[in-house]
Amino acid sequence: MEITNVAILANPKAGKGKSKQHALWLQQHLLIKKIQSSIYILEWPHQQLLESFSDVWIIGGDGTINFFINQYPNCKIPIALFSGGTGNDFAWKLYGKMKLETQFDLLFTATPKYIDAGKVNDTLYINCLGIGFDGEILQSMKSIRFIGGHYGYLLAVIYKIFRFKEQTIKIQSGDEIWNEKFLLVFIVNSSRAGGGFFIAPPAEINDGLLNMVLSKKIAILKRLFYLPIIKIGKHLNLPFVIHRLGSKFTITCEKELPIQVDGELLFSSHMEVQVLPNQFLFRY
Numbered sequence: 001m002e003i004t005n006v007a008i009l010a011n012p013k014a015g016k017g018k019s020k021q022h023a024l025w026l027q028q029h030l031l032i033k034k035i036q037s038s039i040y041i042l043e044w045p046h047q048q049l050l051e052s053f054s055d056v057w058i059i060g061g062d063g064t065i066n067f068f069i070n071q072y073p074n075c076k077i078p079i080a081l082f083s084g085g086t087g088n089d090f091a092w093k094l095y096g097k098m099k100l101e102t103q104f105d106l107l108f109t110a111t112p113k114y115i116d117a118g119k120v121n122d123t124l125y126i127n128c129l130g131i132g133f134d135g136e137i138l139q140s141m142k143s144i145r146f147i148g149g150h151y152g153y154l155l156a157v158i159y160k161i162f163r164f165k166e167q168t169i170k171i172q173s174g175d176e177i178w179n180e181k182f183l184l185v186f187i188v189n190s191s192r193a194g195g196g197f198f199i200a201p202p203a204e205i206n207d208g209l210l211n212m213v214l215s216k217k218i219a220i221l222k223r224l225f226y227l228p229i230i231k232i233g234k235h236l237n238l239p240f241v242i243h244r245l246g247s248k249f250t251i252t253c254e255k256e257l258p259i260q261v262d263g264e265l266l267f268s269s270h271m272e273v274q275v276l277p278n279q280f281l282f283r284y
Contacts, residue, residue, distance in 0.1 A: 006037040007037070061086050061088050062085060066125060134193075162220060186212065
């Protein structure tokens with residue numbers, strides 16, 4: 001699938017305004033290769049127009065790619081994601097720490113590959129779903145945005161460690177049921193969230209499964225002690241952590257809880273979560 005005409009979609013609020021600069025750089029270098037492109041910043045194209053391009057390149061973070069997949073859930077053309085947001089966890093999964101120039105060159109040799117997505121109720125996600133603790137962290141978005149990705153998230157985590165009260169959550173997947181107070185409830189498609197927390201290091205984005213990671217209730221001092229261990233992804237074998245792979249999960253809470261979905265905030269007391277295998281095509 002040759003790159004012949006690219007739609008460049010930028011989020012003007014991501015990356016402190018650098019997305020427009022990246023978009024212009026990409027357009028200039030596509031022109032050198034005699035490849036047509038169109039930049040969309042304030043208003044993105046409708047579905048039919050988008051499908052007239054050979055590729056779509058998105059500049060932004062996890063929230064931007066989440067907006068894209070919910071705006072264009074049936075997109076069939078190859079997608080590329082350029083880091084330009086607060087956390088950029090999904091871009092890291094695809095491209096690691098590549099610089100803009102290196103990633104640009106890679107796209108012309110990379111074979112498009114299908115990847116999975118997740119769905120919680122009526123909302124798609126591509127990286128991470130976090131319930132309760134993670135949702136409350138997201139409610140501290142002002143400190144996260146002001147300080148910047150990973151460090152802002154870390155500050156919000158430490159603050160919530162002292163104040164968060166676990167809620168009873170019932171989770172069912174296949175024949176297994178868990179029904180108790182949980183500190184952490186994640187159902188993820190990819191490995192990393194929060195700008196560098198390795199929630200599920202073994203997670204694959206094309207295996208047709210989601211990774212569930214639960215942490216049972218633990219004391220505040222233990223939360224502090226295990227935070228660095230969770231950050232580097234060495235927690236999956238701890239006695240209070242549950243890790244499962246599955247394609248469908250039903251989650252019921254005693255009250256409506258905040259939910260983090262690719263960096264966006266939702267609220268619900270009942271969630272039907274499922275994997276959507278081979279939902280989107282990415283060049284990486």
